[in-house]
Amino acid sequence: MKDPQTNPPIAIPVFSGSGHTTRLAQAVAQGAGNARVIDIQQMTDADWHALDAAPAIIFGTPTYMGSSAARYDAFLEEASDRWPAQLWADKIAGGFTVATFPSGDKLSTLMRLAVYAAQMGMIWVGQAEIGAPVDPEKPDINSAGSWLGLSATSSRDKSLLIEAPDMETARRFGKRISMAASRWF
Numbered sequence: 001m002k003d004p005q006t007n008p009p010i011a012i013p014v015f016s017g018s019g020h021t022t023r024l025a026q027a028v029a030q031g032a033g034n035a036r037v038i039d040i041q042q043m044t045d046a047d048w049h050a051l052d053a054a055p056a057i058i059f060g061t062p063t064y065m066g067s068s069a070a071r072y073d074a075f076l077e078e079a080s081d082r083w084p085a086q087l088w089a090d091k092i093a094g095g096f097t098v099a100t101f102p103s104g105d106k107l108s109t110l111m112r113l114a115v116y117a118a119q120m121g122m123i124w125v126g127q128a129e130i131g132a133p134v135d136p137e138k139p140d141i142n143s144a145g146s147w148l149g150l151s152a153t154s155s156r157d158k159s160l161l162i163e164a165p166d167m168e169t170a171r172r173f174g175k176r177i178s179m180a181a182s183r184w185f
């Protein structure tokens with residue numbers, strides 16, 4: 001992993017009802033190396049500034065009833081005041097979600113985030129990990145086979161919230177977004 005000082009600053013706005021999405025965001029941030037995890041329920045001026053200044057934004061929401069959480073949608077709508085002047089245009093964007101079920105209709109959430117990023121003029125970057133069963137050297141990495149973005153399944157072990165393979169997949173995803181931002185800017 002590159003020196004955190006040379007990694008581009010990345011903003012990760014997150015909503016999490018019971019901690020799973022925040023836990024996953026921490027792993028994404030770890031992989032990105034120079035990231036600010038932002039709780040969208042407690043937005044400060046500094047958070048908005050970080051979002052506006054970051055060359056890359058990684059959106060994170062749990063999947064609730066087959067799409068992004070309503071409170072996350074409220075945040076996205078609030079941030080859409082950047083749309084008329086295209087203030088977020090050409091930023092790198094990525095997204096991740098967590099749900100109880102292996103499918104859980106998480107793809108719908110990632111599609112919602114990707115469409116939002118497209119409307120904002122952002123450059124969407126998906127997942128690139130090919131794990132098992134195709135690559136036996138990467139057991140359990142991207143086990144969901146999710147390439148539009150990062151998908152995790154919440155652990156039944158509530159001391160963990162997210163199982164180790166999904167945490168490692170998240171670190172790799174964060175690193176990928178950081179590298180994409182480095183190449184783009």
Ligand SMILES: Cc1cc2nc3c(=O)[nH]c(=O)nc-3n(C[C@H](O)[C@H](O)[C@H](O)COP(=O)(O)O)c2cc1C
Nearest residue numbers: 016017018019020021062065066099100101104154
């Ligand atoms: C209102 C609500 C709707 C949910 N809908 C789904 C769903 O559509 N699919 C699914 O697999 N899990 C669903 N879940 C479970 C959550 O996705 C799961 O508990 C997730 O880990 C929550 O993440 P969080 O702790 O960051 O809020 C739902 C949970 C809630 C509270």
